[in-house]
Amino acid sequence: MAITLEPIGFVEVGMEPKEKAKGVESKYEYVSTIYIYEDYVDGLDGLEDYSHIYIIYFMDRVGESILKVRPWGKEENPIVGIFATRFPPRPNPIAISVVELLRIEGPRIFVRGLDAWTGSPVLDIKPYDYYDIVKKPRVPSWFLDKWVDHMVSKRYSEIVPWLGPID
Amino acid sequence: MAITLEPIGFVEVGMEPKEKAKGVESKYEYVSTIYIYEDYVDGLDGLEDYSHIYIIYFMDRVGESILKVRPWGKEENPIVGIFATRFPPRPNPIAISVVELLRIEGPRIFVRGLDAWTGSPVLDIKPYDYYDIVKKPRVPSWFLDKWVDHMVSKRYSEIVPWLGPID
Numbered sequence: 001m002a003i004t005l006e007p008i009g010f011v012e013v014g015m016e017p018k019e020k021a022k023g024v025e026s027k028y029e030y031v032s033t034i035y036i037y038e039d040y041v042d043g044l045d046g047l048e049d050y051s052h053i054y055i056i057y058f059m060d061r062v063g064e065s066i067l068k069v070r071p072w073g074k075e076e077n078p079i080v081g082i083f084a085t086r087f088p089p090r091p092n093p094i095a096i097s098v099v100e101l102l103r104i105e106g107p108r109i110f111v112r113g114l115d116a117w118t119g120s121p122v123l124d125i126k127p128y129d130y131y132d133i134v135k136k137p138r139v140p141s142w143f144l145d146k147w148v149d150h151m152v153s154k155r156y157s158e159i160v161p162w163l164g165p166i167d
Numbered sequence: 168m169a170i171t172l173e174p175i176g177f178v179e180v181g182m183e184p185k186e187k188a189k190g191v192e193s194k195y196e197y198v199s200t201i202y203i204y205e206d207y208v209d210g211l212d213g214l215e216d217y218s219h220i221y222i223i224y225f226m227d228r229v230g231e232s233i234l235k236v237r238p239w240g241k242e243e244n245p246i247v248g249i250f251a252t253r254f255p256p257r258p259n260p261i262a263i264s265v266v267e268l269l270r271i272e273g274p275r276i277f278v279r280g281l282d283a284w285t286g287s288p289v290l291d292i293k294p295y296d297y298y299d300i301v302k303k304p305r306v307p308s309w310f311l312d313k314w315v316d317h318m319v320s321k322r323y324s325e326i327v328p329w330l331g332p333i334d
Contacts, residue, residue, distance in 0.1 A: 001174065001288065003171070003290070005170045005172065006170075006258070006259070007170070008259065042235065043248040045247055046247030047250055049251070050305060051305035052301045052304045060170075067210040068210075079212075081211045081212035083210045083294075084217070091173070091207060092175065092223075092290045094223060094290060096223070123259045124259050124261050127251055127306070127310075128301055128304050129253070129304070130304075130314050130331045133330065134299075134300065134329050135330070137300075138219075139216070140213065140217065162301050162304075164298075166333050
């Protein structure tokens with residue numbers, strides 16, 4: 001049974017390969033804009049009352065799906081199933097990103113924290129609310145190692161103080 | 168440009184109309200099971216290292232989409248855009264639910280907190296990690312009112328102490 005979806009918009013300004021060359025170290029250091037098609041713009045009313053939202057988009061440039069992956073290709077990490085990771089080459093390459101909502105101007109949504117390539121089709125926008133917060137989830141050690149490293153190297157506590165588990 | 172997806176499984180035991188009749192007061196009071204099709208089961212390896220996961224499913228019994236909604240039909244709530252709510256009748260009725268992962272037995276995932284009807288097609292499973300935590304997001308007052316009411320009436324602090332913003 002196939003399910004057919006129609007994009008409600010697209011990532012107008014997103015992640016670009018050049019960002020890396022410019023010294024951008026994380027997805028929290030640049031602003032992305034999402035363009036919502038005219039037919040759906042009225043559906044955004046009231047979204048600005050939330051500080052954070054989910055962007056649900058389609059990773060349209062991903063290759064064939066795989067079932068196993070070694071996270072970040074690092075030898076010390078175990079090979080795990082694709083559903084135990086957020087890596088793109090999944091059976092249905094849908095991405096969900098929690099982003100900071102900066103502002104809305106007509107059909108454009110300005111956000112911080114989106115790691116979607118420019119041009120990616122957007123499928124849905126949802127508010128981030130209290131039912132989405134797990135205070136301190138358990139995660140595997142390979143994830144934790146990376147997080148601790150990024151907290152320092154990417155200065156998360158400074159740039160995105162709203163992010164992450166409760167100490 | 169249409170996007171076509173194929174379910175990776177379905178909600179084998181989910182929310183049922185009768186649950187309400189039985190005195191179930193919230194989605195955290197019953198256990199749901201998800202059945203993953205054989206071709207994808209290997210993709211679950213390592214998922215059990217997470218305490219919480221996202222279930223991305225298709226709300227296949229939703230009616231025609233609407234752009235404006237009055238949350239819970241309550242007169243005192245403002246009419247807002249569908250994207251400012253989590254209500255089902257959206258242009259693309261994809262749902263994302265943060266659930267507690269109880270256990271995995273072969274092709275079956277047992278979870279707490281899923282509000283999907285039995286039979287709903289499942290599109291993706293993702294781990295919930297630290298990038299999904301916003302410590303204390305801003306939400307509209309109509310949401311907050313409901314939350315405060317539910318915290319007490321549905322005994323969230325007792326049943327799901329891991330849920331919600333940091334005090």
